[in-house]
Amino acid sequence: MSKKVTEVVEEFVQPIVDDLQLELVDIEYVKEGKNWFLRVFIDSADGVDIEECGTVSERLSEKLDEVDPIPHNYFLEVSSPGAERPLKKEADFNKSIGKQVYIKTYEPIDGEKVFEGQLIDFDGKTVIVARKIKTRTKQVMIPYEKIANARLAVTFN
Numbered sequence: 172m173s174k175k176v177t178e179v180v181e182e183f184v185q186p187i188v189d190d191l192q193l194e195l196v197d198i199e200y201v202k203e204g205k206n207w208f209l210r211v212f213i214d215s216a217d218g219v220d221i222e223e224c225g226t227v228s229e230r231l232s233e234k235l236d237e238v239d240p241i242p243h244n245y246f247l248e249v250s251s252p253g254a255e256r257p258l259k260k261e262a263d264f265n266k267s268i269g270k271q272v273y274i275k276t277y278e279p280i281d282g283e284k285v286f287e288g289q290l291i292d293f294d295g296k297t298v299i300v301a302r303k304i305k306t307r308t309k310q311v312m313i314p315y316e317k318i319a320n321a322r323l324a325v326t327f328n
Contacts, residue, residue, distance in 0.1 A: 177200050180231075187231060187234075192215065196256060196263075197252065208246050209248070211228075211250075212250060213249060219251045224249045228247060255324065256323045261293070264298060267290050269289065271323065272321060272323060272324055273285075274313060274318055275321070280311065280314075286302060297312050298318065299313075
């Protein structure tokens with residue numbers, strides 16, 4: 172059911188964020204404890220502020236009230252994805268070249284399933300991450316279809 176809800180919500184929210192010249196980053200529909208949460212993450216090149224989140228929330232809430240695709244109570248949250256923004260689409264990977272990333276894979280690559288380092292390149296099929304191991308840097312080639320989830324990684328120097 173949660174997949175269907177996110178697809179329906181995407182149809183409603185995409186025109187709203189397009190109209191405001193924002194980017195739809197992700198939609199989550201999850202149960203936490205006894206409550207359901209519909210979370211919409213938006214962004215722009217300059218980041219988003221509370222007013223933009225509020226505008227998207229109001230417009231989306233009106234549309235959801237009108238169509239009522241979710242049969243039970245839920246909390247709607249609209250926010251920025253934050254510093255550790257998820258990388259969901261190919262465009263997200265392309266925009267993140269040169270940045271620090273955290274990637275988990277469905278199956279081991281060179282005996283590991285977790286990779287953190289600098290995103291060096293992405294050609295649509297393979298993600299290349301440069302990982303620092305002690306004093307040397309090793310490049311790992313990760314097939315795009317084997318990525319379970321990925322996000323930007325905050326590093327402290």
